[in-house]
Structures are given as C-alpha cells and as structure tokens.
Amino acid sequence: xPVPATVGYIxxxxxxxxxxxxxxxxxxxxxxxxxxxxRLAAEGGDVPVGAVVLAPDGTTVLASGHNEREATGDPTxxxxxxxxxxxxxxxxxxxxxxxxxxxxxxxxxxxAGALVQSRVDRVVYGARxxxxxxxxxxxxxxxxxxxxxxxxxxxxxxxxxxxxxLTSFFRDR
Ligand SMILES: [Zn+2]
Numbered sequence: 001x002p003v004p005a006t007v008g009y010i011x012x013x014x015x016x017x018x019x020x021x022x023x024x025x026x027x028x029x030x031x032x033x034x035x036x037x038x039r040l041a042a043e044g045g046d047v048p049v050g051a052v053v054l055a056p057d058g059t060t061v062l063a064s065g066h067n068e069r070e071a072t073g074d075p076t077x078x079x080x081x082x083x084x085x086x087x088x089x090x091x092x093x094x095x096x097x098x099x100x101x102x103x104x105x106x107x108x109x110x111x112a113g114a115l116v117q118s119r120v121d122r123v124v125y126g127a128r129x130x131x132x133x134x135x136x137x138x139x140x141x142x143x144x145x146x147x148x149x150x151x152x153x154x155x156x157x158x159x160x161x162x163x164x165x166l167t168s169f170f171r172d173r
Contacts, residue, residue, distance in 0.1 A: 023154060024154060024156060024157045026058070027100075027102060027124045027154060027157045028157060028158055029059075030052055030054055030059075030061070030100075030102040030124070031102055031104070031124070031126055031157045031158045031161075031162070032158070033050075033052050033061065033064065033102075034050040034051055034052050034064070034079075034102050034103055034104050034126070035050060035104055035126075035158065035161060035162060035165060036050065037050030037051065037052065037064045037065065037066045037079070038050030038066055038067075038079070038104045038162075038165055039165075040066045041066035041067040041068065041071075041079070042165075042169050044068070044070060044071040045070045045071070046066070046067040046068060046069055046070045046071055047067050047069075047166070047169060048066075048067070048104070048165050048166060048169050049066065049067040049078065049079045049103065049104055049105045049166075050064070050065070050066045050067075050079050050103070050104050051064065051065050051066070051079040051080045051082075051083040051101060051102065051103040051104070052064045052065075052083060052101075052102050053083045053084065053086070053087035053096065053099055053100070053101050053102075053120075054099060054100040054101075054102065055098075055099060056097075056098030056099060056121075058100060062086075062087040062090050062091065062099065063083050063084075063085075063086030063087035063089075063090055064083055064086070065079045065080070065081070065082030065083035065084075065085075065086060066079050066082070067079050068082065076110065078108065078110065078111050079103060079104075080101060080103050080107055080111035080114060080115065081110070081111060081114050083101065083103075084096065084101065084114055084115070084118045084120075087099060087118075088118065094118065095118070095119045096118045096119055096120045097119050097120075097121065098121050099118075099120045099121060099122075100120065100121060100122040100123075100124060101115060101118075101120050101122070101123050101124070102124045102125075102157070103123070103124070103125050103126070104125070104126045104127065104158075104162040104165065104166075105125060105126060105127050105129055105133075105162060105166065106125045106127065106128050106129040106133035106134070106135050106136065106137055106155065107123065107125065107133070107134055107135050107142070108129070108132050108133070108134055109132075109134040109139060109141055111134070112134035112135055112139070112141035112142050113134075113141060115142055115151060116141065116142060116147055116149050116150075116151070119149055120151050121151055121152065122151055122152045122153075122154065123135060123142055123151045123152070123153050123154070124153075124154045124155075124157055125153075125154075125155050125156075125157070125162075126155075126156070126157055126158050126159050126161070126162025126163070127159050127162040127163035127166065128155065128156075128159070135153055135155070136153060136155060
C-alpha cells in the first residue's frame, strides 16, 4: 500500500478490501481515537492534529491531546506535547517508558524532541509532513543515532484518512 507523500495528497477513493498489514493494523484503533481528537482541534479553529498516548499494554489510553495553538495562544500547544504532558501527569513521572504515542501527522522538530525526552518506546503516525516532518521526512530526529534514546517509528497508519482531514481543513478555510 503506497503511503501518501504529502499532507496535500488526496488519495483515490477505493472500496476494495485492503490486504492485512501486521505492522500497522494493531494501531488502527488508537489512530481512530487520534483522528477523533483532531476533530476537536478543527472545531476550535486549530489545524486538525490529534494524539493519544497508550500505556505499555498498547491499548489503554493514558492521555490525549489536540492542537490548541489558536485556542490557547501557546506556540508549543501541539497535540503531541499536550498528550505527553498529560500522560506524564497521569503516571506521576516524566518517563513514559514502554508507552506509545499515536498522532495523526508526522511530528515536527519540537514534538520529535519532546518524544525523545519523554522516553516513549514508540511513535506511530498517520500522514507524512514533507514540509516540516521530523520523524522521517525532512529530518529524522527520533531516530538520530547521535541521541541515546531512539523510539521505534511506525508511519502510514490510516494515512489517507489523516491526510484528508488536513486537506479538507485547509480547503474549507
Ligand atoms: Zn509539533
């Protein structure tokens, strides 16, 4: 299955059953929650990006967050940063060892840095961000070999749906 190259990519409409994908399929349900979270951002006039942090069991949602830059006037209020902060608060410590962050759009440099700092085990994202992505597109901060913590990265989970959510937001503005 081809992964959309950019946020602006509009996938062809297909009703065909997709082949099973053992790498991405386990994260689809969590990504649906992130997509739902992203809708809350759009309702407040923010770019629709949503994130959830899963506990080490891979299914329990510890925290969620959506982009709140416009809503709060805080330039650091990205979905990932808010979700990481809330997950750490829920756990009572800053280390999110064993946890997975699931986000609809490839993290930017700030969020990639925050993810490394949080010690999450895994970063799962939907659409690529060719213009600002820091988890494989423009940079690969999360897997930089010079850093001592490198989370696993799984990209392209519900990528079409995530990209379309962004595309329609910018189209309707
Ligand atoms: Zn970010």
